[in-house]
Amino acid sequence: RMNNIMNMTLRKMFIILKYKIWFKKNENEIEEREKNRRKTFKIFTLNYIKETNYTVSDKNIPENLSDRYDYFIAGSDQVWNPNYNFGSSIYFLTFTDKHKRIAYAPSFGVSEIKPEFIENYKDWIFGMHKLSVREDYGAKIIKELTGRDAPVLVDPTLLLTKEKWLAIAKEADNKPKGKYLLTYFLGGIPDNYRKQIKGIVKENRLEVINLGDIREKETYITGPSEFIDYINDCSVFCTDSFHGAVFSILLEKPFIVFERIGSESMYSRIETLLNKFNLNSREAENISWEEDVFKIDFSHVPEILEFERKKSLDYLKDALGIKDTN
Numbered sequence: 482r483m484n485n486i487m488n489m490t491l492r493k494m495f496i497i498l499k500y501k502i503w504f505k506k507n508e509n510e511i512e513e514r515e516k517n518r519r520k521t522f523k524i525f526t527l528n529y530i531k532e533t534n535y536t537v538s539d540k541n542i543p544e545n546l547s548d549r550y551d552y553f554i555a556g557s558d559q560v561w562n563p564n565y566n567f568g569s570s571i572y573f574l575t576f577t578d579k580h581k582r583i584a585y586a587p588s589f590g591v592s593e594i595k596p597e598f599i600e601n602y603k604d605w606i607f608g609m610h611k612l613s614v615r616e617d618y619g620a621k622i623i624k625e626l627t628g629r630d631a632p633v634l635v636d637p638t639l640l641l642t643k644e645k646w647l648a649i650a651k652e653a654d655n656k657p658k659g660k661y662l663l664t665y666f667l668g669g670i671p672d673n674y675r676k677q678i679k680g681i682v683k684e685n686r687l688e689v690i691n692l693g694d695i696r697e698k699e700t701y702i703t704g705p706s707e708f709i710d711y712i713n714d715c716s717v718f719c720t721d722s723f724h725g726a727v728f729s730i731l732l733e734k735p736f737i738v739f740e741r742i743g744s745e746s747m748y749s750r751i752e753t754l755l756n757k758f759n760l761n762s763r764e765a766e767n768i769s770w771e772e773d774v775f776k777i778d779f780s781h782v783p784e785i786l787e788f789e790r791k792k793s794l795d796y797l798k799d800a801l802g803i804k805d806t807n
Contacts, residue, residue, distance in 0.1 A: 514701050521704035529649060539571050547577040552801055554583045555609075556637065558723070559590035561619070563598045573605035582608060583800045586615040586634040586793070588750055589622055602626055611800040617756075618749040633753060634796060635789045636727055643731050650713060651706035655699040661688040663715035665708075665725045668741035677770045678719055687716055717774055723750045730758055733779040739765045758785055 526532065535543050553574045559565050560572050574582040594602050603626045606612070612631040614620050623631045662682050664670065670678065682689055690711060695701050703711065712718055712725075713732045720726065721741040729736035738755070740748050755761045759781060768774065798805070 510698075511695060514695060514698060517702045518704075521702050525704045525706060537571065537576070539569055542571075542576045547581065550577075550581070552581050552583055553577050554585050556585035556587045556615075558588055560587045562588070562590035563594060563602070564591065568598045568601060570601070570605055573608060575605065575608060579608055580610050583611045584609050584613055584631075585797065585800075586613055586636060587619070588615040589619045590750065592618045592622075592749055594622060594626070599626065611796075613796055616749045616753040618753075632792070632796060634793045635757070636724070636754075638724065638727050639731065639786065640790055640793060643733070646709050646728070646731060647713065649706055650710040651704075652710050653700070653703060653707040656707075656711065656714070657688045657690065659688060660685070660716045661690050663690050663692065663711055663718045665692040665718070665720045665722050666739070666741075667693060668721050670719075671739055671742055671765075674739060674765055680770070681717065681774055685716065690715070693722075723754065726751055726754055726763075729763075730754075730760065730779075730782060733782070735775050735777045736763055737765050737768055737774070738763055757789065758782055 535541075537543065537546065555561075555572055555574050566572050572587075606623055606627050606629065612623065612629055613634045614623065614631045615634065615636055617633055620631050620633050623629055662678070662685075664678070681687065690700060691697050692700050692703050692708065692711060709728060709732070712728050712734055715734060718725065718729050718734055718736040719739065720729075720736065721739045726736065726738045728734075738751055755763065760777075761767060762773065763777065797803075
């Protein structure tokens with residue numbers, strides 16, 4: 482057993498060293514790839530997202546900002562993760578009046594708040610007028626810190642239908658003509674599952690497309706539109722990404738979800754998602770690699786989606802003071 486641990490450690494060290502050497506040798510190329518990727522995302526934003534011509538930060542709060550809008554909504558991927566926002570109050574909308582502060586499914590991304598952030602988080606959460614969260618651990622954190630109950634609502638991407646997402650999908654120039662296995666790992670493919678993934682590819686004669694790997698020049702610049710199309714047309718999708726799992730469910734594609742290497746505490750969002758849609762069988766440790774990879778039953782999902790969308794929209798109507806006219 483000790484030999485296995487040592488071998489795993491040596492293998493990881495070798496992989497990290499290999500990455501570092503590659504990054505060092507390709508600094509200029511990496512900078513160019515990052516630049517092209519940002520350009521792809523900017524084009525998507527200009528086409529589909531309305532942005533203000535100013536930004537808001539701790540050091541830059543536009544004059545009379547609070548008076549310009551009736552409400553402000555905080556809600557984004559890990560927007561309340563103190564490791565990412567560095568304990569800033571801006572993400573709790575403290576620049577505006579309390580009755581204007583609404584949270585729609587923000588993610589903490591962690592299972593507990595570090596002691597040095599607790600007092601501030603208590604004050605900021607108390608200061609929210611309407612509260613909701615994205616993961617079960619988030620609701621638990623809020624309850625423990627403030628005693629308040631926060632409904633667990635679905636990620637905003639799930640409020641749009643499959644048809645609406647496919648309407649903005651776009652085929653990538655280098656997309657395979659034949660069948661392919663798609664991967665999107667933010668923490669790298671876990672060593673203990675590489676063999677199984679290679680086995681699927683070999684047995685089913687699939688090409689492999691890796692998204693999000695900077696070493697893969699053509700696919701690294703993939704934008705949101707191509708991301709949707711890649712998932713929609715793949716034979717199976719392997720990922721450690723929350724939104725990878727979300728779009729697999731929306732597009733009803735066979736998928737396998739893995740716990741991200743080195744980020745166990747961030748897995749709560751995925752656990753909540755899979756629990757909500759009764760799809761825990763798609764976790765890597767629950768998959769029968771010989772039988773279940775391509776077999777997945779989504780027949781129960783539309784009813785759950787409809788319920789969750791109504792729950793979320795009812796919350797927003799109440800928070801924004803919108804009354805039904807019918």
